[in-house]
Amino acid sequence: MWAEDMSAAYDEYLVPAVFRPYADDLASRVARHRPGVVLELAAGTGVLTQTMRARLPGTRITATDLNLAMVEVGSAKVPSATWRQADAVQLPFGDASVDLVACQFGVMFFPDRAAAYAEARRVLRPGGELLLMVYNRHSARRVLLWPVLAARHRLVAGARTPEEWLRYANDGTAEGEPAPYTDFVSPAELRGMLYGMQDVRIERRSIDRVPLGRWEISRARLMKLGLDRLVGLDLYATARA
Numbered sequence: 001m002w003a004e005d006m007s008a009a010y011d012e013y014l015v016p017a018v019f020r021p022y023a024d025d026l027a028s029r030v031a032r033h034r035p036g037v038v039l040e041l042a043a044g045t046g047v048l049t050q051t052m053r054a055r056l057p058g059t060r061i062t063a064t065d066l067n068l069a070m071v072e073v074g075s076a077k078v079p080s081a082t083w084r085q086a087d088a089v090q091l092p093f094g095d096a097s098v099d100l101v102a103c104q105f106g107v108m109f110f111p112d113r114a115a116a117y118a119e120a121r122r123v124l125r126p127g128g129e130l131l132l133m134v135y136n137r138h139s140a141r142r143v144l145l146w147p148v149l150a151a152r153h154r155l156v157a158g159a160r161t162p163e164e165w166l167r168y169a170n171d172g173t174a175e176g177e178p179a180p181y182t183d184f185v186s187p188a189e190l191r192g193m194l195y196g197m198q199d200v201r202i203e204r205r206s207i208d209r210v211p212l213g214r215w216e217i218s219r220a221r222l223m224k225l226g227l228d229r230l231v232g233l234d235l236y237a238t239a240r241a
Contacts, residue, residue: 037060
């Protein structure tokens with residue numbers, strides 16, 4: 001995972017290039033529910049936090065992350081939110097204390113995702129909403145890349161396994177190592193892990209740049225055109241406590 005001293009670089013380079021379109025989309029979904037109290041898990045440096053704050057100026061937002069350096073950068077960036085260092089599998093919040101739990105691309109880093117979902121259910125008030133985004137195990141990209149990567153692993157000495165390559169490509173560390181817990185989740189697995197919650201809805205999305213020779217279609221443009229659903233690189237899940 002990202003080392004503590006990488007938080008500033010993460011915020012400067014990856015947030016605008018990669019995560020901003022996701023945050024804009026997820027924050028608009030959060031705003032539709034008009035929650036009074038929001039808890040964000042794995043908030044990083046606050047790209048989703050900042051976007052939610054712009055859409056929900058009167059909402060009480062608490063942003064959490066396990067990495068203290070991320071929390072420090074985020075709290076300076078979005079001081080109007082409450083920031084806490086917290087482990088998603090053992091949240092330091094009371095039962096039934098929030099209206100909505102949001103997580104943008106954090107669940108795949110949790111070593112015990114089932115425990116994290118259970119904690120989200122615990123802190124949600126009756127009827128509260130859980131909104132999250134995860135990597136889709138059955139995306140077209142993964143299906144197409146897997147046999148190529150498997151062949152490369154067999155034929156090239158020292159080549160990463162397909163799983164290692166995909167984990168590195170999405171969440172590699174500054175030292176060139178794949179993130180230890182990054183995982184891809186199928187819709188069926190995600191639905192199973194959300195067992196006990198109501199109105200579970202899972203939507204396939206993809207927000208990747210599409211190269212067209214010297215040009216490319218941006219993530220934001222793909223989303224506006226609705227073309228992002230064709231590949232389904234990512235999954236949105238919404239559930240009610």
